[in-house]
Structure formats: structure tokens, C-alpha cells
Amino acid sequence: GAVVSQHPSRVICKSGTSVKIECRSLDFQATTMFWYRQFPKQSLMLMATSNEGSKATYEQGVEKDKFLINHASLTLSTLTVTSAHPEDSSFYICSARAVPFVGRGASYNEQFFGPGTRLTVL
Amino acid sequence: GEDVEQSLFLSVREGDSSVINCTYTDSSSTYLYWYKQEPGAGLQLLTYIFSNMDMKQDQRLTVLLNKKDKHLSLRIADTQTGDSAIYFCAESIFQAGTALIFGKGTTLSVSS
Numbered sequence: 422g423a424v425v426s427q428h429p430s431r432v433i434c435k436s437g438t439s440v441k442i443e444c445r446s447l448d449f450q451a452t453t454m455f456w457y458r459q460f461p462k463q464s465l466m467l468m469a470t471s472n473e474g475s476k477a478t479y480e481q482g483v484e485k486d487k488f489l490i491n492h493a494s495l496t497l498s499t500l501t502v503t504s505a506h507p508e509d510s511s512f513y514i515c516s517a518r519a520v521p522f523v524g525r526g527a528s529y530n531e532q533f534f535g536p537g538t539r540l541t542v543l
Numbered sequence: 544g545e546d547v548e549q550s551l552f553l554s555v556r557e558g559d560s561s562v563i564n565c566t567y568t569d570s571s572s573t574y575l576y577w578y579k580q581e582p583g584a585g586l587q588l589l590t591y592i593f594s595n596m597d598m599k600q601d602q603r604l605t606v607l608l609n610k611k612d613k614h615l616s617l618r619i620a621d622t623q624t625g626d627s628a629i630y631f632c633a634e635s636i637f638q639a640g641t642a643l644i645f646g647k648g649t650t651l652s653v654s655s
Contacts, residue, residue, distance in 0.1 A: 455642045464631065464647040465586075514585055532643060534578075536585035
């Protein structure tokens with residue numbers, strides 16, 4: 422299946438610093454990537470939809486100036502957590518939707534998930 | 544509204560069958576998915592079902608969909624200790640370009 426990588430897998434930073442997380446589709450192109458956040462023992466909550474070459478669409482309650490998303494190419498989207506605070510500590514997961522649809526038919530909406538990035542803000 | 548509900552925990556013995564249940568509220572869902580998440584890892588797609596299907600079987604996995612009751616289940620036959628993980632039910636409303644809506648996940652614990 423298609424592979425999505427995230428870097429770094431874990432990051433610990435001091436409060437007030439910024440952290441950049443990369444999401445790459447390794448063997449396919451993705452016009453759309455999604456960023457999710459997962460708190461311990463909770464579900465994945467969609468933060469934003471990232472479309473290549475255009476501005477990201479943020480979900481209600483997600484501060485776009487705090488969580489900067491850049492989808493500069495068909496294989497890379499980045500999420501930058503600016504001025505991080507301890508409450509930003511979480512597991513951040515990206516997913517990418519392949520174009521063309523990989524192996525499953527034109528109407529299939531499979532998203533390939535990255536392994537996640539564990540952010541701890543001290 | 545969009546809401547996906549799952550029971551939080553399930554505990555089974557190795558070799559038994561596991562049944563994880565999910566309910567959703569949006570009748571316009573087109574695809575319903577089951578994902579597996581092992582500790583500290585990302586999500587792995589297990590299987591999916593299109594909303595006009597009632598059942599899908601894939602090796603040890605059987606998905607049943609009751610569209611009238613908006614109920615989805617995942618049955619794992621001959622459950623193994625390696626099946627211990629969190630299982631997420633998810634739905635998508637449209638065919639293209641939309642994010643998935645996830646349930647809170649069911650933690651499956653398999654004892655030997």
C-alpha cells in the first residue's frame with residue numbers, strides 16, 4: 422500500500438518555541454492532506470485540510486495562526502505549531518489522499534495515515 | 544449532525560471471536576471504515592464497506608452494516624494476542640476530498 426511518513430516521530434520542546442512537523446507521501450502524489458490531533462484515549466480530531474498550492478481549511482476552533490500549514494508540493498505538507506504551550510502536547514497524525522486513487526477504484530476515498538508525531542511541550 | 548459512537552473497551556480470550564460495534568448518525572455516509580491503531584503507532588486501514596452493502600468479509604474480518612439502524616460492526620474471528628489494539632470506526636460523507644469522522648475507538652484486549 423501507499424506509504425506516508427512523518428518527521429519527527431517524537432519531539433520535546435520548551436514552551437514558547439515553534440515546532441515543525443513534516444508529512445510526506447513517499448510513493449504517490451497527494452493533492453489533499455489532512456492533519457489530525459489525538460489526545461490520550463481519545464479519537465482523532467480533524468484540525469485542517471491541506472490542499473496543494475492553496476490555503477489550508479481549518480476546522481472550527483483551530484487557530485490558523487497557531488497551527489501553520491503549508492502544502493508546497495504534491496508530496497509534502499508541513500504543520501508548524503507556533504509558540505507552543507503545554508496544552509499543545511498531543512499526538513499529531515497526518516493523512517494523504519492519493520491522486521490518482523491507488524488501486525481501489527475512482528470513487529474510493531482511502532486515506533493513508535502517517536505514523537504520527539508525539540509532541541511534548543515542557 | 545456528525546457523530547460516531549463506539550464502546551470503549553472489549554476483552555476477549557485468544558481464539559474467541561471479537562465483535563466491535565459502532566453507530567453513526569449521518570445517513571448520507573457513503574463509506575464506513577475500520578482502522579487499527581497499535582500503541583504509539585499511526586492508523587492502519589483494516590477494511591471498509593460501501594454504504595449500499597450489507598456485509599463484507601476479508602479473511603478473519605467480517606463487517607456488517609445495518610443502514611436502517613446506522614449500525615456497523617467488525618467481527619474478528621479466532622482473535623489473536625496480536626489483535627490487541629485500538630479499533631476506530633470512521634465514516635466519510637462524500638466520495639472525494641473529505642476528511643474522515645472517527646469514533647473514539649474501542650480498545651481490544653486479548654488474553655491468552
